[in-house]
Amino acid sequence: MVARLQGKNCIITGAAGGIGLETAIQFAKEGANVLMSDVNANTLRMALEQLKSRAAKGVRIETNVCDVSKEDQVKAMVDHVESWGGVDVIFNNAGIMHPKDDGVLNTPENIWDLTQDINVKGVYYGCKHAIKSMLSNKKKSASVINTGSFVALMGAATPQIAYTTSKGAVLAMSRELAICYAKQGIRVNSLCPGPLNTPLLQEFLDTEEKALRRTIHLPSGRFGEAIEQAKAVVFLASDDSSYVNGQDFLVDGGLTKSYVTSLGTPPKGPENEVFGKAKL
Template identity: 60%
Template structure:
């Protein structure tokens, strides 16, 4: 039985870990040829070895390329390299940063603002621009472009990270406009809005600090952080022909976080979580 992306050619940026890596694995399982992009060659090599171990019998073509998405020439070369594959069908513009020095309006250094927007906004723009050019060059009648935004673009963040939040809001606006502009060409543009995920980086940061952990988990009606695979499943849907009438959509995958009104007390919250939160507050 053919996969949901059988014969499609895809690029995934930020593919060496997290959502990007999980999406690469899913795409390959569903028959797509995938060009994995990241800024770190060693991280890409490790990720590719993992994929080969997980999918030893896969017929999908999976290769890697080092690319700084804030540099247009590198993005252009990356996308044009798929001309030898028959052209691009799908791109997941997932690469992004949230810098440790990102803060509020008074404390965020200008260089951190510029760095964040160069990667998170210009990088997405470059990916979209050259994806459209590739789709046109190969006379494609349909294509799927998915851009990673964030729930903070919808509800804001209680922890100051102004450059990141603003950049993700820009990704939403950019995606919506491109969805309208290119709809008649058959090119779909959608955004993914993840909530905070259960990653090694997050777990190391939280450590054994129970009040700190509870302060974050309290925002989730599910009582837990999301997993990268849960975001990847959403990307797979948006990339597939099953989403043929989904265009300009902000797909929120957050376990209900943005729909919840959270207070220290609440009948749906377990007592241990409430007690820990009281300590945090």
């Protein structure tokens, strides 16, 4: 059976952990050449070691240290893949959810600016330079995937105004790019994860109350896992999704289709110890 991403040149930002790392592993298993990019050189080095042992034979795996809020660094990242024959797939996944991100009355301006610089500008720069590469190399089946969030569609249960706003911008940007470049064979979609069991969210949910406000809305009673998102990204990157374009691709366990789950007996597991204590 031919691997779904055989020979495709792929960039993943925020690749040192969470969804990014799991996606890098899945891409490499599917025969893709992968450039793993992240701002943290040390964690990127450790991630590379994990990936090397799990990749398909013959694939190219390299790393790139990049602050996505700096256009010159993003351009250099894309230029790196030009020597491979140009970009086929970019997964603009790098992002932050700052612990000081709160309601509109309490979020400091510098936290707002930092969040927009990374979560919005970083995606904008990634799209700009990757699409330029896709066009110049006449890629006939190229894919851009941008990490959005379910909160951009329904609002967050806990205040995080900068993050929610940034993800709304990502969804709007992705839809417009999808329409602009569809006839050139470039598809652009947003991945919209639900709450995940990753450090990015778990560090933000630093109180029992915050955790409860998230868990109570999950039909399955659990947070999602990064690998469940990564498998969705593989689908969006591959020709299996050749007629999927401009979509807010929800992988949220049904959260956005539910109201509030039952407060009956919670599913077993340490993450659900406080599930039944919520007061609405």
